[in-house]
Amino acid sequence: MKFFDEAKIEVIAGDGGDGAVAFRREKYVPRGGPSGGDGGHGGSIFALADHNLNTLIEYRYQRIFRAERGENGRGKDCYGKGGEDLELRVPVGTVFRDVESGEILADLDHDGARAMIAEGGRGGLGNLHFKSSTNRAPRQSTPGTPGVRRELHLELKVLADVGLLGMPNAGKSTFIRAVSAARPKVADYPFTTLQPNLGVVRVDANRSFVLADIPGLIEGAAEGAGLGHQFLRHLGRTRLLLHLVDIAPLAAEIDPVREALAIVEELRKYDENLYRKPRWLVLNKVDLLPEEERAARIDEFLRAYGETGENFAVAAINGDGCPALCYRIMDFLDAHRRESTAQPDEDDENTD
Numbered sequence: 001m002k003f004f005d006e007a008k009i010e011v012i013a014g015d016g017g018d019g020a021v022a023f024r025r026e027k028y029v030p031r032g033g034p035s036g037g038d039g040g041h042g043g044s045i046f047a048l049a050d051h052n053l054n055t056l057i058e059y060r061y062q063r064i065f066r067a068e069r070g071e072n073g074r075g076k077d078c079y080g081k082g083g084e085d086l087e088l089r090v091p092v093g094t095v096f097r098d099v100e101s102g103e104i105l106a107d108l109d110h111d112g113a114r115a116m117i118a119e120g121g122r123g124g125l126g127n128l129h130f131k132s133s134t135n136r137a138p139r140q141s142t143p144g145t146p147g148v149r150r151e152l153h154l155e156l157k158v159l160a161d162v163g164l165l166g167m168p169n170a171g172k173s174t175f176i177r178a179v180s181a182a183r184p185k186v187a188d189y190p191f192t193t194l195q196p197n198l199g200v201v202r203v204d205a206n207r208s209f210v211l212a213d214i215p216g217l218i219e220g221a222a223e224g225a226g227l228g229h230q231f232l233r234h235l236g237r238t239r240l241l242l243h244l245v246d247i248a249p250l251a252a253e254i255d256p257v258r259e260a261l262a263i264v265e266e267l268r269k270y271d272e273n274l275y276r277k278p279r280w281l282v283l284n285k286v287d288l289l290p291e292e293e294r295a296a297r298i299d300e301f302l303r304a305y306g307e308t309g310e311n312f313a314v315a316a317i318n319g320d321g322c323p324a325l326c327y328r329i330m331d332f333l334d335a336h337r338r339e340s341t342a343q344p345d346e347d348d349e350n351t352d
Contacts, residue, residue, distance in 0.1 A: 005156040005196070005234070007059035008099070014042025014067040014083035016121035016144025019129075022075030023137065034138055035077050036127040040070030042120030042147040043083030049108035053091040056156055067118070070144055073126040083120060093159045093237065099151040109159065109237070117152065121145040155233065158196055160212035161333055163235035165267070166244035167259050171284040173197070175244060175316040176213045179326055196234050203330045212238065232270050239336055240329065241279040247301060247313070248288035257304040278332075280310045282325065287315035 017039025024032025045067050065088060071080030096106040096117050106115035122145045130138035164172040180199030202208040214234055235241060245260045260281070268275040281302075289297050298313055310328075314321035 013118040013147030016123040017070035017080035019124035019126040019141035020073035037073035037079040039123035040080035040082040043067030044120040045118040049113040051111040118148040161209040163238040
């Protein structure tokens with residue numbers, strides 16, 4: 001099934017029913033008085049995050065979603081029935097944005113998250129609300145209010161702890177195959193990855209993390225070149241980025257340092273927040289370097305690149321260096337979770 005991570009839809013909440021004008025007319029009940037009931041409320045539209053879904057494909061084919069209108073009020077003090085609410089099920093990580101205002105209406109970042117994205121109209125008042133000592137036979141009623149109508153942009157951001165980025169053919173798909181059960185397409189030509197792939201990396205029986213692979217970036221991606229810029233949003237929720245670099249390109253004219261720096265610059269142009277995320281350098285395909293030259297080539301790359309953060313050398317094709325990297329990633333994520341958990345307690349102490 002083709003992966004869709006964007007969609008544009010129109011939602012129309014139900015209108016409220018009109019209030020009724022009626023009078024009680026029964027035998028032996030003279031001057032029964034006004035008995036017009038209120039109209040029912042219109043149905044609202046809600047969004048619900050469902051972990052069983054992983055794509056917005058159904059919203060590419062149905063574009064208009066309309067909730068039920070409230071019934072009009074009736075005589076004999078009968079109120080109109082409220083319209084049924086409409087629930088839109090979407091994958092976890094979906095963001096709803098109003099097209100006209102740009103406002104984010106909902107960010108459903110966990111399973112079961114639910115939010116109202118269009119409120120139904122209120123029912124009108126029947127004439128029984130307008131009776132008084134001076135107006136014993138009111139003929140006034142109010143119409144129901146219209147439901148909210150919006151054009152929405154849906155954007156899916158996959159939920160992952162760690163994100164992979166790099167040039168096409170840097171070995172990202174091979175890496176995710178080496179450390180998880182995910183099986184993305186792997187080939188000896190660039191742009192084999194055309195949609196995000198997720199893999200669960202299990203380092204032991206009780207500890208694991210989710211790794212996201214997106215299509216490779218190329219220079220000029222921030223201006224629209226290539227495919228990767230369309231999927232960079234999926235790295236927005238990650239806590240750590242792994243920058244994979246092909247340390248031993250087959251073409252002599254390819255400079256790994258220049259390509260690595262180009263990726264960093266594209267990241268900065270696209271989103272400053274994404275650029276500031278923790279980012280580790282992973283030098284891939286070291287198995288293609290002669291063993292006696294390997295350490296010197298890696299040192300030469302790091303000096304030219306100017307990298308001061310953490311860096312690792314791996315060979316994803318045979319898994320060399322991958323287990324140690326995964327354990328280091330797990331330790332980083334565990335420390336991050338402990339800090340996030342402890343932060344509210346520190347704030348409470350400061351308050352006291």
